Amino acid sequence: MLIVLFREIVYRTFVVALCGLVIIVTVKAESVAAESATFELSSDCPRGFELVAGNKCELRTLYQFYSSTQNRGVGGTHTALPPHRDGFSPQQIDLGRLLFFDPILSGNQKVSCASCHQPKRGFSDGRAFSVGANGSLSNRSAPTLWNTAFLSSFFWDARANSLEEQLVGPLFSPNEMANLPQQLIESLEKNKDYPALFAAAFPKQQLSLNSVYTALAAFQTSLISLNSRYDEYAHGNHDALNEQEIAGFNVFRSFVARCAECHTPPLFTNNQVAVIGTPEPSGRGLDIGAEKIFGSEKLKGAFKVPSLRNIAETAPYMHSGGFDNLRDVAEFYTKGRGHAVPEGVKMQIHWHIWEPNLQGHELDSLAAFMRTLSDSKFTPEVPHVLPSGLPLVHDEALQEN
């Protein structure tokens, strides 16, 4: 009996030791892989794009067969998309992907773009206010980055006119990545891989802020989400939506609810700013939005009409995350014009915001419809190892929540 027990103990110890050895060997092998990883930029365009002459990636979508947004009515399914940006090379897009996930872009090397724009959360971060490099909160919530290729202005208050101009915000703002231009370029130049990667993506250009901006813009414009169940329905497959969702779409584009006047298909934004009078969370002062940018009192409380693509993944909603779910957002629109505007504040609420008196089941169907706009099939691959050798940080950000 004792001998059997003894043999069992010896055997188990042996197995445990062997497992330990295997683990050590694998961990070692992985760290060696990380140290010696060589980076080569992809020469293929991301999904949804075709490589054309001049090594450029061009967008391909069924919506390009629909001719115009004019005279089709705002809720039509066969309306064309607004103009978009494409024509970047596969290498520029792929370099942008590495930069996007790499905390080397931040002052303390601990925050990446993906910290606040996480692929698993519709490229947002699940918070009303994002947390930046120094633990400080940003003033507004992080918008999705899906379909930024089609936007003509950036930030909630439309203060930037291009993706390149927008980038100065996060990179150098003390509330976000808190870097300095000189330091950013130096850390990339000193890195063992980035200089060669930049040379491959920009053969005729020095490594500069401009090339960083172009690569990041190239990557962001490759985030295309136009293959949701709604899109299948729009292209003619009636069965792609159920009855409640179709009813919701009809409420959405009706002249009673008027959602489609601003959230115009197929992008579900008209690329304009509008005053709708959303509430601020308690304890926060009024955010005057676009009034500050354009110096016009008419725009007090005006914000960019957000696209509703992948909206099911980007709660909480609105510029200051005031609503946790889509039904509450739908209900906001039926509670009365300007009902959440603080007393004594004059706001010129947009004329399409009125009192549609929607019933409970209509609010449910609106929420159900908005959930059909989800599509993240073209989510780019998250790099396992970064040229900087720094750990990926956006997963930590996920765990904190």
Ligand code: HEC
């Ligand atoms: C600390 C969190 C944080 C980090 C890091 C961050 N962002 Fe953002 N991002 C935000 C917030 C918050 C906004 C909205 C700010 C506003 O509207 O005033 C925003 C807005 C944007 C927008 C505008 C989108 C739109 O629809 O108008 C783009 C594009 C963007 N970020 C890209 C990036 C890129 C690229 C990086 C990395 C270089 C980055 N962000 C890093 C939080 C962050």
Ligand code: HEC
């Ligand atoms: C007059 C234009 C206008 C109309 C009409 C309109 N919206 Fe909006 N919508 C906006 C603006 C502007 C915002 C952002 C406001 C803010 O952040 O304070 C917004 C935000 C939203 C959001 C949150 C998006 C996000 O990313 O956080 C949802 C969801 C939404 N609207 C759904 C609807 C529905 C459903 C209807 C119809 C019942 C509707 N909207 C009608 C302009 C409009």
